[in-house]
Amino acid sequence: MMGATFVQLDLAPLLIGTLAAIACALPGNFLVLRRQALIGDAISHVVLPGIVVAFLLTGTIATWPMMLGAAGAAIVAVVLIEAVRRLGRIEPGAAMGVVFTAMFAAGVLILEQTDTSGIHIDVEHALYGNLESLIWLSARGWGSLLDPAALADLPPELPRMAVVAALIALLTALFWRPLKLSTFDEGFAATLGLPVAAISFGLVVVAAVAAVAAFDAVGSIIVIAMFICPPAAARLMTNRLERQVAWSVAFAILSAVGGTILAGRGPLWLGGEHAVSAAGMIATVSGVILALACLFGPHRARIGAAREG
Amino acid sequence: MSGPFLDAFLAALALQAGYNSALVAIGAGLLGAAAGAGGTFLFLRKRALVADAVAHATLPGIGLAFMLMVALGGDGRHLVGLLLGSAVSATVGLVLVEWTTRRTRLAEDAAIGAVLSVFFGFGVVLLTVIQTMSSGRQAGLESFLLGSTAGMLYADAVTIAVGGAACVAAVALLRRPMTLVSFDPEWAAASGVNVRGVDLAIMGLVMAVTVIGLKIVGLILIVALLIIPPVTARFWTERTERVVWIAGGLGGAAGYLGAALSASAPDLPTGPIIVLVSFGLFALSLLLAPGRGVAAALWRRRRFQLRVHRRQGLLALARGEPIFDGLTLKVLRRDRLIRPDAVATRAGAAQAAKVLRDEKRWEVARQLYRDETISGRYDGLTAIEAVLTRDEIADIDRRLGPPTPVEGAA
Numbered sequence: 001m002m003g004a005t006f007v008q009l010d011l012a013p014l015l016i017g018t019l020a021a022i023a024c025a026l027p028g029n030f031l032v033l034r035r036q037a038l039i040g041d042a043i044s045h046v047v048l049p050g051i052v053v054a055f056l057l058t059g060t061i062a063t064w065p066m067m068l069g070a071a072g073a074a075i076v077a078v079v080l081i082e083a084v085r086r087l088g089r090i091e092p093g094a095a096m097g098v099v100f101t102a103m104f105a106a107g108v109l110i111l112e113q114t115d116t117s118g119i120h121i122d123v124e125h126a127l128y129g130n131l132e133s134l135i136w137l138s139a140r141g142w143g144s145l146l147d148p149a150a151l152a153d154l155p156p157e158l159p160r161m162a163v164v165a166a167l168i169a170l171l172t173a174l175f176w177r178p179l180k181l182s183t184f185d186e187g188f189a190a191t192l193g194l195p196v197a198a199i200s201f202g203l204v205v206v207a208a209v210a211a212v213a214a215f216d217a218v219g220s221i222i223v224i225a226m227f228i229c230p231p232a233a234a235r236l237m238t239n240r241l242e243r244q245v246a247w248s249v250a251f252a253i254l255s256a257v258g259g260t261i262l263a264g265r266g267p268l269w270l271g272g273e274h275a276v277s278a279a280g281m282i283a284t285v286s287g288v289i290l291a292l293a294c295l296f297g298p299h300r301a302r303i304g305a306a307r308e309g
Numbered sequence: 310m311s312g313p314f315l316d317a318f319l320a321a322l323a324l325q326a327g328y329n330s331a332l333v334a335i336g337a338g339l340l341g342a343a344a345g346a347g348g349t350f351l352f353l354r355k356r357a358l359v360a361d362a363v364a365h366a367t368l369p370g371i372g373l374a375f376m377l378m379v380a381l382g383g384d385g386r387h388l389v390g391l392l393l394g395s396a397v398s399a400t401v402g403l404v405l406v407e408w409t410t411r412r413t414r415l416a417e418d419a420a421i422g423a424v425l426s427v428f429f430g431f432g433v434v435l436l437t438v439i440q441t442m443s444s445g446r447q448a449g450l451e452s453f454l455l456g457s458t459a460g461m462l463y464a465d466a467v468t469i470a471v472g473g474a475a476c477v478a479a480v481a482l483l484r485r486p487m488t489l490v491s492f493d494p495e496w497a498a499a500s501g502v503n504v505r506g507v508d509l510a511i512m513g514l515v516m517a518v519t520v521i522g523l524k525i526v527g528l529i530l531i532v533a534l535l536i537i538p539p540v541t542a543r544f545w546t547e548r549t550e551r552v553v554w555i556a557g558g559l560g561g562a563a564g565y566l567g568a569a570l571s572a573s574a575p576d577l578p579t580g581p582i583i584v585l586v587s588f589g590l591f592a593l594s595l596l597l598a599p600g601r602g603v604a605a606a607l608w609r610r611r612r613f614q615l616r617v618h619r620r621q622g623l624l625a626l627a628r629g630e631p632i633f634d635g636l637t638l639k640v641l642r643r644d645r646l647i648r649p650d651a652v653a654t655r656a657g658a659a660q661a662a663k664v665l666r667d668e669k670r671w672e673v674a675r676q677l678y679r680d681e682t683i684s685g686r687y688d689g690l691t692a693i694e695a696v697l698t699r700d701e702i703a704d705i706d707r708r709l710g711p712p713t714p715v716e717g718a719a
Contacts, residue, residue: 087606094540232415235419
């Protein structure tokens, strides 16, 4: 199992899945604490129209125009949600629901209207990605990791995802203190002179970058699951933010690795012949972890919940 | 719009585009009406996005129902069976959202997102399993993601139309207790309404709308039918009872128009078109609704601005101060209170004297009446006659002495 076929078929999806999970789980911690968990849901829906419009404008499915289109759509969505909320005086949840469904519908409509047969953007791909197909064909075993010629043939999603995950980890470390302060006590952070609105917007932008980068490789459903499930499970394990983030990264890695392996090998163990969706399986495993945390996590109850009855 | 498209659209609107299309349009209209009215209760309870979790949680139920029906030797594509399966898993998802919110310290948004993504992910796993089953290759269960009315069976169209009608009937029957509970749960409980039961009925209605809408709109977009019409209706009225009716009407119109539009040309997927029609109605309302609309708000702001400039300009005239502000000069000229060379006209001087006196009366009034109800009304715009009685003003005038003529009024 750990031989040449593993390196060729499983290593790249495993790494890409893991990096995507970490990249989403890091900002996810703050989104969950700020009760903005569903921003991730909204962003991952509007990525579709962004990609479709980028394709229409450039006529290619090159990576960078797509990423820019998706990031642009995410920013448009955030601005629109804010505008609907303020102009219409509508509660944030409903404003979000109005904007992301309309943008997603527009994306599907444009996709149906244009002739995109022969290239692979379709709604299903957008939803559950194609992690299984990201194989490293020229690998001949573990030795290929040192072979420049074989390394050049790695799926391009892998280095891209690695760069984004590293960037997000770096940003989280750099802005740790302001992020922590403004998340727990926005008023106090503001009196210290921190630009709380800018921090809030920056967090959403980082989440959008994570969503867009992960989306291309793994589909939007993992993105939503990774934004919410590992941080939510981690929240039930500890009261300290440092430990919560560590737990969430551990849960994200466990979900990605466990999900990928279960999707590829699980059906064989059960006597089936075909692999199942890795993206779906990763989301499922993260859900199982969250369920266990809800049932057994040491800090699962709300403080004072017993007294409230 | 080209001629043939318009003809096809009009034919579809008049239900002349074929039996199935007509049934689908009627079903979509009824469904939209039920979703709009039912969604209002969710919206008023600020739980709009719970519907998103419910909708995504239907997917594993669809997959499991298909597998079960195949295992029992039947046709896995039987719509009623699939819808029953979806209702069961949606219920499980909803119960999990409630349990997580109540029993753990996670907030409702995290619970919604977790249920939504995990159920959907598990559903996708089941779909890939079904694709590898010998009877599953042509299952077409993906059509439940975005809805698809093309090639719909007659029996399916009937199911949807009947289900939509049943939902509308349920809303009509239960609208009073539902309105009461979503508007003021405490008062409803005090007046003997079973709040928990009505809450369950609201969620049951949302579930029914979701399940019936799966085939037309699809599970990703169905939440739009529950959210957009109530938000739109809120622009047009301040009264709960009317929000329900208007949202139902808007939802019905969007469903019917959208289904007709999508039937009149290929490549117009029903679900997204219905959602976009609904969003179009929303955008129009946001801009144009009287009272809460953006245009109305801008107009009110402009009028307020002009009133402030007029008053300040008149005060400046009365005190003999020069006016430099362009807008102030414009307002005063427009009302013929000053001449083009910025000297007060007869009417301007009279008004200026009156405004100055008003300001002085207020000054005394604010010293005399210390309580908020009177002195709090002072905003530099309200005439004192609107707040105090004639006798009270006469009393103030005795303290002020007789009116003095303003410069230039002679």
